[in-house]
Amino acid sequence: MLYLDHPFGAKEAMFRAAAALGASTIRLDVALSSVFPDPAGPPDWSGLDQYMLLARRYRLRVLADLLATPGYMADCATPAQQALSYRCPPADPGAWGRDAGRIAAHTRGVIDDFEIINEPDGGWSFYGSPQQYARILAASYVAIHAADPRARVLLGGLMNVGEHAWLDQVLSTPQADALHRFDIANIHLRAAAGRAGPIVAGWRRYLARRGFDGPLWVTETGYPADPAWQTDPAYHDGPSGQARWMVTVIPAMLRAGAAMVFVTERDSLGGPYASEGVLQSPDPLPDDPSVTPRPSYYAVSALIRRLARRRDYTRMSASPLRMIRFPF
Secondary structure (H helix, E strand, C coil), rough: CCCCCCCCHHHEEEEEHHHHHCCCHHHHHHHHHHHHCCCCCCCHHHHHHHHHHHHHHCEEEEEEEEEEHHHHHECCCHHHHHHHHCCCCCEEEEEEEHHHHHHHHCCCCCCEEEEEEECCCCCCCCCCCCCCHHHHHHHHHHHHHHCCCCCCCCCCCCCCCCCHHHHHHHHCCCCCCCCCCCCCCEEHHHHHCHHHHHHHHHHHHHHHCCCCCCEEEEEEEECCHHHHHHHCCCCCCHHHHHHHHHHHHHHHHHCCCCCCEEECEEEECCCCHHHCEECCCCCCCCCCCCCEEEEHHHHHHHHHHHHHHHHCHHHHHCCCCCCCCCCC
């Protein structure tokens, strides 16, 4: 939930807190509709340039979640969809992909990781079909790699992790070759602590059967601090339960085959998300937000340090733990 049009002070507060936590990567949103508001006018790089400045300042890698179809490009099926046209698929997937490539060219060497649409399998964020998504993914992959050969393209984070039917359709889309159009697979996982590891392991097996041998990232995971929304009976005691859930679930997902795990940094929206951050924070974020670390912030920070020291922990010795996440 960090947007291009957030005040610079809000962006810096989130980067600063992520760096202090010990994270190596921060995930944030890059709306094509904000960068390319006018098809005849120049791009607006201002918000993206702020991200790049902060990435350098705080020495954080950035995972840019590319989303939000510009209205002039959108192909909406109904008037209701037209009212939220940024969620619609483009009439021309190639045009969407070319704009993704222009972003990659602009950020090359500073931001090199790109996720293609947040939760595209959820009707709330993307109104297109699996086949339309496959074509956007394919066009974006080609354009991003042409602009930045070192770039990595992520599958949009999948929210419906209990089934594979939607991704089956993406991968079966004629002429898209979608299986070879992402470098990193990507799921979102909020579940009872005992289910997290098995879900990750199941996705690793599924991807291997489909012929994908790249890494799997979990780019959203979190658990509420408010006991009213804590659904796991073993973790139902407020902020301390949230902290214990984190230090139980994150290692379980890593052991099960997740190469990267991202946790929610700040509170946002309502319901369970209103207390999911490791930082208690206002929503929307003002220019100088007052944030308070929850016990989970300190627990995750200690977990990062502990796992980094455990050289017998094979996955951690291969690459540092990277764990910060911003959902759309």
